[in-house]
Amino acid sequence: NVVDFCGQTIRGDGMIVNSHQESKKYYFVDIGTDCHLTMQASSPKDKVQFYFRFFLVYTLLRVAPLSPAPLFPESSRGSALLNPRLELTSGESSGDLCHAGSYVQFYDGPDRSSPTLGPSLCGKSPPRPVLSTGNYLTLRLVTRGTQPRVDFVGDFTSFRLFNQLECSSEPYFTCRNGKCIPVSLVCDDKGIDNCGDGSDLEENLTTGSLSLLILCSILGVIVGGVVLCWCFWSPGWFLWRIAICRFLPCCNSACASCQFCAHNCMHNKEHRVA
Numbered sequence: 001n002v003v004d005f006c007g008q009t010i011r012g013d014g015m016i017v018n019s020h021q022e023s024k025k026y027y028f029v030d031i032g033t034d035c036h037l038t039m040q041a042s043s044p045k046d047k048v049q050f051y052f053r054f055f056l057v058y059t060l061l062r063v064a065p066l067s068p069a070p071l072f073p074e075s076s077r078g079s080a081l082l083n084p085r086l087e088l089t090s091g092e093s094s095g096d097l098c099h100a101g102s103y104v105q106f107y108d109g110p111d112r113s114s115p116t117l118g119p120s121l122c123g124k125s126p127p128r129p130v131l132s133t134g135n136y137l138t139l140r141l142v143t144r145g146t147q148p149r150v151d152f153v154g155d156f157t158s159f160r161l162f163n164q165l166e167c168s169s170e171p172y173f174t175c176r177n178g179k180c181i182p183v184s185l186v187c188d189d190k191g192i193d194n195c196g197d198g199s200d201l202e203e204n205l206t207t208g209s210l211s212l213l214i215l216c217s218i219l220g221v222i223v224g225g226v227v228l229c230w231c232f233w234s235p236g237w238f239l240w241r242i243a244i245c246r247f248l249p250c251c252n253s254a255c256a257s258c259q260f261c262a263h264n265c266m267h268n269k270e271h272r273v274a
Helices: 075-080 164-169 199-234 238-248 249-273
Strands: 009-010 014-016 033-043 047-059 103-107 136-142 146-160 172-174 179-182
Touching: 009 014, 033 047, 047 103, 047 136, 164 172, 164 179
Parallel strands: 009 033
Antiparallel strands: 014 146, 033 136, 047 146, 103 136, 146 179, 172 179
16 A cells, blocks of 8 residues: 555565555545655566556645746745645646646656656546666655545556566566566466466466366266266166167167068078978
8 A cells, every 4th residue: 555655665576556555445535645655676677567457546626726827947946835736746847637636656766756757647547557667666646635536556567578588597477578577476366467468367267277177077977977876776777768769759760670670581581491
């Protein structure tokens, strides 16, 4: 949870990140939140990707928009101190759609002093995946306005791109799209598509098919045992069951042919003896 691990750096191959503990149940509505969480890949050779699975970040009553009047760089900081509603953070501008409300911002490094990755993010639709250029990626959550509404779920994934030689010499899984991810992320119990093309989940499908085959085999053995008991549980029972076939048209035709052949054979034998 971003708000619970505010300011911390977590090192690993990957992890699922929620905005807050009650994510997907209740909105996070605390005013004036400014938290960041940094993901560090286990290997310095890896990069980090963040993929939003669910995303709602907005404010019902946003702060007043910036004045369209020209801004003077030498006085921008002073005016922000006089009017907190006009305070700008790194990467914000009057053309930023999220500047007046709550938003999420990514940084290409170990903290929020690192270069920003793309514009600030807000709204109700999951943004595109975010990729770092190194082994650090920082996520920052800021809430502004009087009624913020924040709720998101996503996942960090450490990966390598188009580096098959190093991937083959280390415990990495090669995805179809050219990525390599640590084997610890393959077929995880969370069902996360870390590759981005589903190739790291295919072994789960194979395992499921094998389980289904085993189940069908067991059911086949049980049904076969029941049929054998039904047919042979007492002497003569099977023959009595088979005799019911004489009422079927095909069996009647076959029996009639057999009787005709037997009658002709007997007649020919008597003729030779005579």
